[in-house]
Amino acid sequence: xxxxxxxxxxxxxxxxxxxxxxxxxxxxxxxxxxxxxxxxxxxxxxxxxxxxxxxxxxxxxxxxxxxxxxxxxxxxxxxxxxxxxxxxxxxxxxxxxxxxxxxxxxxxxxxxxxxxxxxxxxxxxxxxxxxxxxxxxxxxxxxxxxxxxxxxxxxxxxxxxxxxxxxxxxxxxxxxxxxxxxxxxxxxxxxxxxxxxxxxxxxxxxxxxxxxxxxxxxxxxxxxxxxxxxxxxxxxxxxxxxxxxxxxxxxxxxxxxxxxxxxxxxxxxxxxxxxxxxxxxxxxxxxxxx
Amino acid sequence: xxxxxxxxxxxxxxxxxxxxxxxxxxxxxxxxxxxxxxxxxxxxxxxxxxxxxxxxxxxxxxxxxxxxxxxxxxxxxxxxxxxxxxxxxxxxxxxxxxxxxxxxxxxxxxxxxxxxxxxxxxxxxxxxxxxxxxxxxxxxxxxxxxxxxxxxxxxxxxxxxxxxxxxxxxxxxxxxxxxxxxxxxxxxxxxxxxxxxxxxxxxxxxxxxxxxxxxxxxxxxxxxxxxxxxxxxxxxxxxxxxxxxxxxxxxxxxxxxxxxxxxxxxxxxxxxxxxxxxxxxxxxxxxxxxxxxxxxxxxxxxxxxxxxxxxxxxxxxxxxxxxxxxxxxxxxxxxxxxxxxxxxxxxxxxxxxxxxxxxxxxxxxxxxxxxxxxxxxxx
Numbered sequence: 001x002x003x004x005x006x007x008x009x010x011x012x013x014x015x016x017x018x019x020x021x022x023x024x025x026x027x028x029x030x031x032x033x034x035x036x037x038x039x040x041x042x043x044x045x046x047x048x049x050x051x052x053x054x055x056x057x058x059x060x061x062x063x064x065x066x067x068x069x070x071x072x073x074x075x076x077x078x079x080x081x082x083x084x085x086x087x088x089x090x091x092x093x094x095x096x097x098x099x100x101x102x103x104x105x106x107x108x109x110x111x112x113x114x115x116x117x118x119x120x121x122x123x124x125x126x127x128x129x130x131x132x133x134x135x136x137x138x139x140x141x142x143x144x145x146x147x148x149x150x151x152x153x154x155x156x157x158x159x160x161x162x163x164x165x166x167x168x169x170x171x172x173x174x175x176x177x178x179x180x181x182x183x184x185x186x187x188x189x190x191x192x193x194x195x196x197x198x199x200x201x202x203x204x205x206x207x208x209x210x211x212x213x214x215x216x217x218x219x220x221x222x223x224x225x226x227x228x229x230x231x232x233x234x235x236x237x238x239x240x241x242x243x244x245x246x247x248x249x250x251x252x253x254x255x256x257x258x259x260x261x262x263x264x265x266x267x268x269x270x271x272x273x274x275x276x277x278x279x280x281x282x283x284x285x286x287x288x289x290x
Numbered sequence: 291x292x293x294x295x296x297x298x299x300x301x302x303x304x305x306x307x308x309x310x311x312x313x314x315x316x317x318x319x320x321x322x323x324x325x326x327x328x329x330x331x332x333x334x335x336x337x338x339x340x341x342x343x344x345x346x347x348x349x350x351x352x353x354x355x356x357x358x359x360x361x362x363x364x365x366x367x368x369x370x371x372x373x374x375x376x377x378x379x380x381x382x383x384x385x386x387x388x389x390x391x392x393x394x395x396x397x398x399x400x401x402x403x404x405x406x407x408x409x410x411x412x413x414x415x416x417x418x419x420x421x422x423x424x425x426x427x428x429x430x431x432x433x434x435x436x437x438x439x440x441x442x443x444x445x446x447x448x449x450x451x452x453x454x455x456x457x458x459x460x461x462x463x464x465x466x467x468x469x470x471x472x473x474x475x476x477x478x479x480x481x482x483x484x485x486x487x488x489x490x491x492x493x494x495x496x497x498x499x500x501x502x503x504x505x506x507x508x509x510x511x512x513x514x515x516x517x518x519x520x521x522x523x524x525x526x527x528x529x530x531x532x533x534x535x536x537x538x539x540x541x542x543x544x545x546x547x548x549x550x551x552x553x554x555x556x557x558x559x560x561x562x563x564x565x566x567x568x569x570x571x572x573x574x575x576x577x578x579x580x581x582x583x584x585x586x587x588x589x590x591x592x593x594x595x596x597x598x599x600x601x602x603x604x605x606x607x608x609x610x611x612x613x614x615x616x617x618x619x620x621x622x623x624x625x626x627x628x629x630x631x632x633x634x635x636x637x638x639x640x641x642x643x644x645x646x647x648x649x650x651x652x653x654x655x656x657x658x659x660x661x662x663x664x665x666x667x668x669x
Contacts, residue, residue, distance in 0.1 A: 023606075101506070102476065102500045102503070103471065106396075107434065109433075110401065110402070110432065110433040111434060137605070137606060139606075139636065152551075153551065154550060155575070156549025156551060156552035156603045157555050159603050159605055159635075160656070163603075163634075180551070182398050183398055183401045207551070209550070210554070212398040213398070214398070217399065236552075236555045236558060237554045238558045239557045240557075241539065246537060246550055246570055247549075247551075247553060247554070249501070249502060255416050277559050277562065278656065279656075
């Protein structure tokens with residue numbers, strides 16, 4: 001079962017003393033996220049923004065009740081941080097780190113799924129329950145509380161589209177970044193199942209991009225009745241050329257597979273409208289919800 | 291990182307997978323020597339990082355050493371599928387009785403390695419999948435459990451190997467899986483795996499390494515680092531040296547964005563309004579002024595670029611830093627090109643003020659900005 005966050009979620013920040021960890025701990029605290037501890041091996045006893053720092057997750061758990069983890073540890077060391085969080089039973093685990101080798105991700109994601117623990121990412125902006133808990137690096141100002149859920153493979157594009165949804169007066173419930181890597185802990189289907197059950201979400205936006213077939217599989221899932229609320233999609237990379245990675249490790253067309261066209265056609269045949277431009281998403285949603 | 295055939299074969303040899311006798315060369319004279327050493331018919335294969343070589347004339351047979359010299363001379367320095375051939379692999383010609391295929395690929399859907407085998411070797415696996423999908427034997431490997439000997443035996447049995455070949459074939463498949471795991475392969479293939487009078491031999495080899503894992507394969511970079519650049523255009527190589535995430539396209543509107551998804555969406559939107567992007571350039575998150583300056587200067591220096599569209603959604607990226615970078619690039623290069631900037635988010639007011647002072651107008655909406663940049667070029 002997929003688990004996200006809410007006002008009650010208590011968080012440890014792994015890699016809290018690094019530049020990114022420090023900066024985003026401050027912003028998450030400002031948002032109201034309950035960060036109770038931080039971990040950096042060798043920095044136990046320090047504090048960051050008033051949050052006590054421990055050498056290990058186990059020590060942090062001895063002193064605090066903790067539910068979830070967010071990881072800012074550099075790529076070569078990030079997998080071990082994930083295993084530490086898995087061993088502690090933390091759920092969800094948000095992996096912000098970019099550049100983790102695919103094989104490492106494959107292994108820790110397999111471990112997590114066996115233990116029924118949700119991994120968000122890697123290479124994700126994180127997850128936000130608007131107005132309650134921000135477990136990630138997204139700019140708070142683009143979100144306003146509302147009824148639209150967002151599932152996305154891209155960070156800034158999510159902010160772009162969320163900004164329009166906020167401005168048009170709809171607002172967002174929970175937004176989750178799946179991550180820009182070829183393999184991630186969650187895919188669209190996992191998240192759609194969660195949003196189907198979420199009473200605070202009336203509609204969902206899927207933000208996809210070239211590479212892989214997660215959007216096509218999501219379309220199939222929707223067509224088969226797995227997700228029944230209104231959905232709108234946007235797919236980036238219509239102009240991408242095959243064989244070239246477009247920024248994200250996962251954004252690459254290999255052979256005939258993973259093109260924007262194939263994703264758009266699959267979604268449209270599942271009766272999910274696909275916006276041509278990012279700003280069209282909010283307009284289409286408004287039409288569907290009124 | 292996509293290894294060339296000869297590089298992949300060296301790795302295969304390190305791992306004990308049988309490959310034909312032969313060597314790499316950039317000199318036709320040496321090609322003759324290699325053929326003499328081999329002492330029989332040879333095959334001369336262009337080493338280029340694209341598929342479909344054979345059909346495009348990049349793989350030629352030679353009966354004698356003299357013929358090998360002639361063939362190497364035509365191949366080296368020429369082009370195959372639009373790529374310049376710098377080196378050829380000269381190998382003994384195998385007496386092939388049957389062609390099989392073995393491969394290990396990352397399957398994004400199941401989040402695991404998938405091992406593939408088929409009796410229909412010698413053509414692209416995608417082609418087999420399209421024509422006779424029932425002939426592809428596949429096994430999804432649990433990343434925690436791994437791939438076991440009996441799995442490998444079962445698979446090669448399915449593609450028709452028996453007796454000693456079954457044992458040899460499963461041994462090769464296990465070694466291939468080990469290469470995938472230990473070398474962080476995104477894909478590794480033996481196609482064809484040839485059944486010859488000398489047993490099973492990997493006649494062609496593919497090995498693509500996950501770029502994110504290169505930090506733990508330093509020796510690989512030292513051995514084969516150059517060929518990684520063969521995939522890239524000259525501008526892409528320059529950009530790589532500067533540490534920019536850049537992909538060259540064939541239009542005339544230079545694009546800079548922050549975040550891969552937003553940058554891709556920017557290209558798409560420009561195209562939607564009838565413009566042609568000259569490139570993809572993603573600043574990533576939190577770019578400071580000097581990085582922005584470098585990116586803008588890079589596009590200013592590109593003669594194909596007739597106008598530049600910069601699209602920034604500031605989160606951890608600060609708009610004032612972006613503005614300083616843009617202004618510095620214009621001042622230092624002294625190059626004037628029409629520029630459209632769309633910038634919202636963190637430190638937006640300060641960023642806009644800086645740009646307005648420098649005479650650059652800032653827009654709120656990326657669609658509006660895309661339309662503007664296209665109209666500047668009179669389309």
